[in-house]
Amino acid sequence: MATAISSGVRNALNSLTSVGDAAQAAQQHLATGRKVNTATDNAVNYFTNISLNSRADQFTGLLDGMSNAVQTINSASKGIDSITTLIKSAQSTVKQMQAEATANRPTKTGTALTTAAESALTGKSIKDTTLDKLIGGASAVTATASVAGNLGAGAGVATALTIVSGSSTYTSNALSSTTSTVRDFINEINKSGLATASINDSGQLVVNGVGSNTVQIGYGQAATNAAALTAAQAGTGNTAFGLATTDYTTGVSASGGNSAVRSNLIQQFNDLRTQIDNLGEDAGYNGTNLLAGNKLSVTFNEKTGSDLNKLDVQGQTITSSNLGLLTAGTTTTATTFNVQNDTDLSTVSDALTTALASLKSTASSLGSSLSIVQARQDFSKSLISNLQTGADSLVNADQNQEAATLLALQTRQQLSQTALSLSNQAAQGVLRLF
Incomplete structure (x- = not known):
């Protein structure tokens, strides 16, 4: 049969139980650092936290792609800088050829x-x-x-x-x-x-x-x-x-025929031309070479279809031939210029100037793309931080508040225990009548 408990004891017991449950919850909040640990704690905040953190994780993954894109564009840009240096060296070589003109007049x-x-x-x-x-x-x-x-x-x-x-x-x-x-x-x-x-x-x-x-x-x-x-x-x-x-x-021909200095510079010019090709081939990063005509796609958001936000960077094939640079030689053909001919040298000099202008334009285009990627990279980092902060604010506990609450609950728990003891003492007073 059930044992009867006095009203005072029951109230004290209920109060002690309630305070104990609250103290246990406060202890869990302090231990986990979160005020919402399961959906039963607060379903809205719990699932919103999961959604925000999931989006932050997706952007974190996209950051890796943006970082690779930055390095890919930087590699192409450095390649253009080096090719520009070689073009300028080729210009100097042509100027040396042009300076040795007396023997060819x-x-x-x-x-x-x-x-x-x-x-x-x-x-x-x-x-x-x-x-x-x-x-x-x-x-x-x-x-x-x-x-x-x-x-x-x-x-x-x-x-x-x-x-x-x-x-x-x-x-x-x-x-x-x-x-x-x-x-x-x-x-x-x-x-x-x-x-x-x-x-x-x-x-x-x-x-x-x-x-x-x-x-x-x-x-x-x-x-x-x-x-x-x-x-x-x-x-x-x-x-x-x-x-x-x-x-x-029949005309007045060149006296002496050819300039030995010009002939000696043929190999120097052709070596520079070869190195321009080699640099273009080596300017890739992680399998993508914008100087070999490859295309780089950089994704900026987690969506798909028409809502997908991305940037396509179309590379250009940078070779000596594509820059309009002919091979140096002693004859004039479709692919070779005659170093002994002033008109050919003038044409090559103009082609080198045009090549520099073309490289400058390509570098400017890559610089613009790099600025876009870096801006989106910075934005994504800020957005990730914002998402994580918002998600944490929904479920994280205020440690100071929880500690103060636990201390107050412990005090109440002691008081409830004292009240329960007093209630029991009142019931024990009946025994004194026997």
């Missing part, structure tokens, strides 16, 4: 246009006597103290000087068959921009090309400009200036 020295006897008659040097001579006349006239003399280049009404260098042509009808001097002839050649001319101390006409291309030079006189041009293209008047008629039909 076509030059022609004609026969003497003035004799020492004429110089004695005029009282001037052979050079000055030659410069003062007229170019026209049906036949040559000796220079004297009172006569300037002439070369006898012809008595036609019209004159023509024509110069061809590579794909460029200069034609002039400015000279006069009766009044123009050798000095005027020299000046007209120098105006062409394709060749330079002078009279040396021996009274010889010296013609030099300004580039390495063969120079064709011809002079002619006739009744009309058209006929004079035809005569010039046949070089009919060249002999008056000590030149050969073939100096127009």
Whole structure:
């Protein structure tokens, strides 16, 4: 049968039980550091905490991909920096080639246009006597103290000087068959921009090309400009200036042929070109090389489908060929430039400048992508911290508050025990009646 308990004892016992349960809960909060340990503690906070922490974990995983992306872009960027250095070295090599131009200039020295006897008659040097001579006349006239003399280049009404260098042509009808001097002839050649001319101390006409291309030079006189041009293209008047008629039909070739310095720089240039290719191949990270045309995809959020947020970084294949750099050699082909040809060197120099501009553009694009990834990386770190802080605030216990609560409950527990003891003593008073 049930044992009867007095109301006072029952109340004291219930109070002690309640305080004990509260003290046990406070002790668990202190031990775990959490006020919500199971769904029964607070279902809303418990499951919200799980959801927030799950999203934080997903972003933590995405951070690894962003970190790899940063390193991949940095590797490509450093590769571009190194390739830029090699391009600049190639520019220096080409400049050395261009500086060694003298041996590649076509030059022609004609026969003497003035004799020492004429110089004695005029009282001037052979050079000055030659410069003062007229170019026209049906036949040559000796220079004297009172006569300037002439070369006898012809008595036609019209004159023509024509110069061809590579794909460029200069034609002039400015000279006069009766009044123009050798000095005027020299000046007209120098105006062409394709060749330079002078009279040396021996009274010889010296013609030099300004580039390495063969120079064709011809002079002619006739009744009309058209006929004079035809005569010039046949070089009919060249002999008056000590030149050969073939100096127009076949041209003045480069004296000495090739520059040894330029030839010696071929391997140096080609080695730089090879290293540009090697650098482009080695600029990858973790299997992705943006300088080999690979594509890098960086995911920024945990969603899928149209809600997925990502960045695609399309790489470019950086090779010497793609940068427009031909191989150095001694011939001009579709893939090779001739180091002995000034026009080829100028073309290569322009290609190197264009390559630098292209690399700068690529570096700028990579820099923009890197800024985006780093910004999203920083944002993700902040978001993870925010999610974790929010999740913790829902379930974590206030240690100071829980400790104070436990202390108060322990005090109440002692008081409840005292109250229970007093209640029991009141019941024991009945025994004294026996």
